[in-house]
Amino acid sequence: MSLATINVSGERAAVFALLADPLRLRIVELLAAEEMCTCHLIDETGAKQTTVSHHLRILRDAGAVTTTEVGKFTWYRLAPHLLGALAADLSELADSAEQAGRHRLPCAP
């Protein structure tokens, strides 16, 4: 596998990893519906404050969310194109899987 391929798969895998935790995926789903501040997310998920803050940091570090601070509240919204790009990638993958010829390569050691 080429280095480029490793990197591409690695970067995409990193974005999938963002969605691979149930609580973090739930947070992303909530933010997909509307902008929310940390207190809402704690309320809606029922998770501890530190836990929610931990996952928000992961999403922030990955550039998946942006923040606006208003007084003592911090508002989170989804970064616009990250999910869209991933959805496009995944759809393309699913399509090629659908249309892939089912011929078998020779097994020639």
Place this chain on the structure above:
Amino acid sequence: MSLATINVSGERAAVFALLADPLRLRIVELLAAEEMCTCHLIDETGAKQTTVSHHLRILRDAGAVTTTEVGKFTWYRLAPHLLGALAADLSELADSAEQAGRHRLPCAP
């Protein structure tokens, strides 16, 4: 958060987790292009046989791939609708994120 919601997010997160490892994602990408046997996947990825076998087991257990045994070879193909369903879910999420009204809920403790 309701139990149902936990489960839904949990199941979806589990599918995303399948794609969250670079090597496993690479394997899925390769299988999206054509049916392959283990030896091809080892070749293409450059990973050790046991490592590839380990990831194939995870994909098998999750129902993401199906196998056909031909002699001493095992052919893997992607399960047809798993990726498609996930792509649809993700696109829906991305769309709602795009169209979400940017009003802010009150923060009323």
Place this chain on the structure above:
DNA sequence: AGTATACATCAACCTAGCCTGATATGAAGC
């Protein structure tokens, strides 16, 4: 029958990542 090949499983190790209690920071209100 004996050997080689393809693949799976096992056991052990190691790292990444999640959860949490304690603590820090910083804005609001009195």
Place this chain on the structure above:
DNA sequence: GCTTCATATCAGGCTAGGTTGATGTATACT
């Protein structure tokens, strides 16, 4: 200025999961 509230960070414990060498199990070949 002190307290309160919202949120972030830190440090520690624990678990899940990735990698790997050794080993098991078929199948194919001679």
